[in-house]
Amino acid sequence: MTEIPVALTVILSVGTAAAVALALLLARSAREAKRLRQRSATAEKDLQDALRQQAALAGRAQATEAEVRHLAAARAPDLTAALAHPNVPVRGLLDPNFQGTELDRALTAVLEQVSNAVTKERLRVDGAAQASMRGATTTIQALLYQLQTRLQTMQERYDDPFVAEDLLAADFLNEQALRRIQSTAIVCGAWPGLTRQNSHLGDIVVGAMSRLSGYERVQVTNQLRDPVGVVARAVEPGAVVLTELLANALHYSHPELPVAVTIQQGNRGASVIIDDAGVGMHAEEMERAQRMMSGQETTLLTELGDPPKTGFAAVGQLARQYGFTASVEPSPYGGVRAIVHIPGDPLLTLLDEEEQPMSPMAPVPRSNASAAPPVPSTLPGHAVPQRPPQSEPAAGTAASAYAQAGQDAAQQGAPSDEDLPRRRRRRPAPDATLGAAPGAGQVPAEEAPQSQSTGRHAQPPQAPQQPQASPEQSAERWAAFQRGTNSGRAAVDEGTEAGGANPASAAPSPHHGFAVADDHYADPRSAEGNPQE
Amino acid sequence: MTPPPRDGRRLVPAYLATTGRARPSRNTLDRLTVLHGAADPATVSGLRPEEIRLLELLRGGALSLAEAAAHLRLPVSVVKVLVADLVDAGRLMARAPIPDAELPERQILEKVLNGLRTLKSS
Numbered sequence: 287m288t289e290i291p292v293a294l295t296v297i298l299s300v301g302t303a304a305a306v307a308l309a310l311l312l313a314r315s316a317r318e319a320k321r322l323r324q325r326s327a328t329a330e331k332d333l334q335d336a337l338r339q340q341a342a343l344a345g346r347a348q349a350t351e352a353e354v355r356h357l358a359a360a361r362a363p364d365l366t367a368a369l370a371h372p373n374v375p376v377r378g379l380l381d382p383n384f385q386g387t388e389l390d391r392a393l394t395a396v397l398e399q400v401s402n403a404v405t406k407e408r409l410r411v412d413g414a415a416q417a418s419m420r421g422a423t424t425t426i427q428a429l430l431y432q433l434q435t436r437l438q439t440m441q442e443r444y445d446d447p448f449v450a451e452d453l454l455a456a457d458f459l460n461e462q463a464l465r466r467i468q469s470t471a472i473v474c475g476a477w478p479g480l481t482r483q484n485s486h487l488g489d490i491v492v493g494a495m496s497r498l499s500g501y502e503r504v505q506v507t508n509q510l511r512d513p514v515g516v517v518a519r520a521v522e523p524g525a526v527v528l529t530e531l532l533a534n535a536l537h538y539s540h541p542e543l544p545v546a547v548t549i550q551q552g553n554r555g556a557s558v559i560i561d562d563a564g565v566g567m568h569a570e571e572m573e574r575a576q577r578m579m580s581g582q583e584t585t586l587l588t589e590l591g592d593p594p595k596t597g598f599a600a601v602g603q604l605a606r607q608y609g610f611t612a613s614v615e616p617s618p619y620g621g622v623r624a625i626v627h628i629p630g631d632p633l634l635t636l637l638d639e640e641e642q643p644m645s646p647m648a649p650v651p652r653s654n655a656s657a658a659p660p661v662p663s664t665l666p667g668h669a670v671p672q673r674p675p676q677s678e679p680a681a682g683t684a685a686s687a688y689a690q691a692g693q694d695a696a697q698q699g700a701p702s703d704e705d706l707p708r709r710r711r712r713r714p715a716p717d718a719t720l721g722a723a724p725g726a727g728q729v730p731a732e733e734a735p736q737s738q739s740t741g742r743h744a745q746p747p748q749a750p751q752q753p754q755a756s757p758e759q760s761a762e763r764w765a766a767f768q769r770g771t772n773s774g775r776a777a778v779d780e781g782t783e784a785g786g787a788n789p790a791s792a793a794p795s796p797h798h799g800f801a802v803a804d805d806h807y808a809d810p811r812s813a814e815g816n817p818q819e
Numbered sequence: 820m821t822p823p824p825r826d827g828r829r830l831v832p833a834y835l836a837t838t839g840r841a842r843p844s845r846n847t848l849d850r851l852t853v854l855h856g857a858a859d860p861a862t863v864s865g866l867r868p869e870e871i872r873l874l875e876l877l878r879g880g881a882l883s884l885a886e887a888a889a890h891l892r893l894p895v896s897v898v899k900v901l902v903a904d905l906v907d908a909g910r911l912m913a914r915a916p917i918p919d920a921e922l923p924e925r926q927i928l929e930k931v932l933n934g935l936r937t938l939k940s941s
Contacts, residue, residue: 431828441833441894445850450841450896454834461832483827493830502838525830645831646869646891 349381350389356380357393365397369404370588412586416474419587423471427479430464458496465497465529469600472526473585478604482521484635487514487549487556487628488648490521494528495547496647500536506547508649514556515637516628523604524628527612530597531560531624539564539621546619549649555630562621567614572622574598575614581606609633833897836869841896843903848884850895851916854902855881857909866910869893873901874910883916 360377368374376397384390437457444450468479485493488508495504516524535545539562546561567575578585581602587594601612610628617623628634856877863871869891876882876890888898905911 434828438829438833441896445896445899447842447846447896447899450894451839454837454839454841454897457832458834458839480828482830485830489830492835493832496832496835501835521830646872646893647831647835648868650863650868650871 349384353380353384353389353393357396361393361397362400365401366404369401369408408586408588412588415587419474420471420476423467423474424476424479427464427467427471430460430467431480433460434464458499461497462499465526465533468526469530469596470594472600472603473587473590473594473596475603478522478526480522482518484515484518484637484642485521486637486642486644486648487516487558487634488651489645490516490525491528491547491549491558492645492647492649494525495532497525497529498533498536500541503536503541503543504532504545504547506549506649508549508651510549510551510556510651512551513637513639513644514551515635515642517633517635520608520610520628520633523608524610524626524633527601527604527610527626528558528560530601531612531626534597535560535562535564535622535624538562538566552627552630556628556634558626558628560624560626561617561619562623563617563619564621566616566621572614572616578602579605579612579614833894836867836893836897837900840900843899844907845903847915848899848902848913850883850885852884852902852913853881853916854884854887855912857912870901870905870910873898873905877911884913 356377356379364374364376368376379385379390379393434457437453437460441450441453441457444453472478487510488506491506495501495506498504532545532547539545543563548559548561550557550559575598577583578598579602581604585599585602590596590599604610605612609632610626612624612626614622614624854877856874863874866874873887873891876887882890884898884902885895887902888895891898893901902911902913906913
């Protein structure tokens, strides 16, 4: 009997132990399960994250690919087009989110490389084209010059009117061909191909217009006061510049409208102003022309259109190389006004008209043309051929105005033979006023040159002795100088009854000249060249 | 009377003087035609520069057409046109050159001599 409780106890205890153990196990497994649940949750979350990330990456990769495709398909072609035609816009990034990223920088670098390569290649190809053009034009130009010489000799040789007329026509055609070749050559970097001697500005202007068909429409007005010439090295370039601008004016205006050209002398140089009443230019064209004529940027043949319009580019090249200034602006006549300024300092010189007369076709200076018979030659400046125009700062216009006033007075005084010609002097006497105040010199004093001039005209005032002479003072001096030399010439011309061996000191008696002969002009040229038999 | 030296290439071509014409309006002119300005020189307004210069050139006295051409440095054919225009306009006189005083022909002189001798001997 005893065994049963023992056994029971044992069993119970074992059971208890087992229960405890089980309970422990249970608790543990519950913890385990909980942990597992947590872990799986995080794993799931991680997985979600990873999936999202992957999706984002895939999207990004797709965007990058699209960006690269965009570069190849749109941006690079845009860029090459823009290099050829600056108005084409170049598209940017497809996705603005890439702005500033590594990808953006890489793509920009690609575009830059492309741009550099294209630009270099273009320059190289254009250079090659220019070189071949230069080669061709140089030869053709030389041949055309030979032809010109030949035609000129033939013009001298053959008197037959029909032959002569054909020769003149051939000469004209040759000039037009030369002009085309020359401007092409210049755009291609060649030099004008010809050196001339110092030439009158008026000659250059008419020479330029003679190279264009329709030159009959060009009306040149010469307002130069002095025989202004252009130094040798700038003569042909100047002629080319004027030719191209005149061609523009003639081409873009109605074939019956005149083109007005004015040659003006300023204090610091001379200007040629070309006005047409044609169709004009847009602001944009004007701006482009201005840019090209400044000569600051290199011009490519490929940028000049097809066929290339070489005019403004040639002007720009020459302006840069020789120091002209050329500009265009809307003309008061409704078309375009082109102004070429030739700086006096390196490019102008005064020419002696006796040694080197102007071409007969050159426009007669205004002072000469407007001076009606009773006035001696009023071309100033003979006596001081070395004087560069800019060395008399403000005296220029004033001097001519005074000279003009003097002429007017002389004209008024001239009509009757009884009346001595009276001149309005701007100053009483040269010796008295060289250092006098300008105010005193302003008073016009009438005097009869016949009676009083011996002493007064005796010495023409020399170049200003005081460096600080006022403009009015120096204007007076030059004007007096010019009058003195002119009247001296007149006196010598008519047989020197005034007894002046020295033209500067001769007493002028111009009215005798008028009465005796029709020697009104006393032109130095006719004095020099005319047999006067 | 040498023309001024022509150095260098001409800048202004000759056709500019007559706008390409070389057929004068009258064909009585030749190289030796003597030109002189009209008696009363009217104003030069309305004339082209080359015409003004030609008239100026003739102010000092008469010149032959060839000489005038040399002074103007233009071909004779062109100057003929200029002159013809100016003559038409009455601004210029042109006359044929006065030939040198001609000696009588030798035959005539001999005949006269023979006649005189026969007079004397008879």
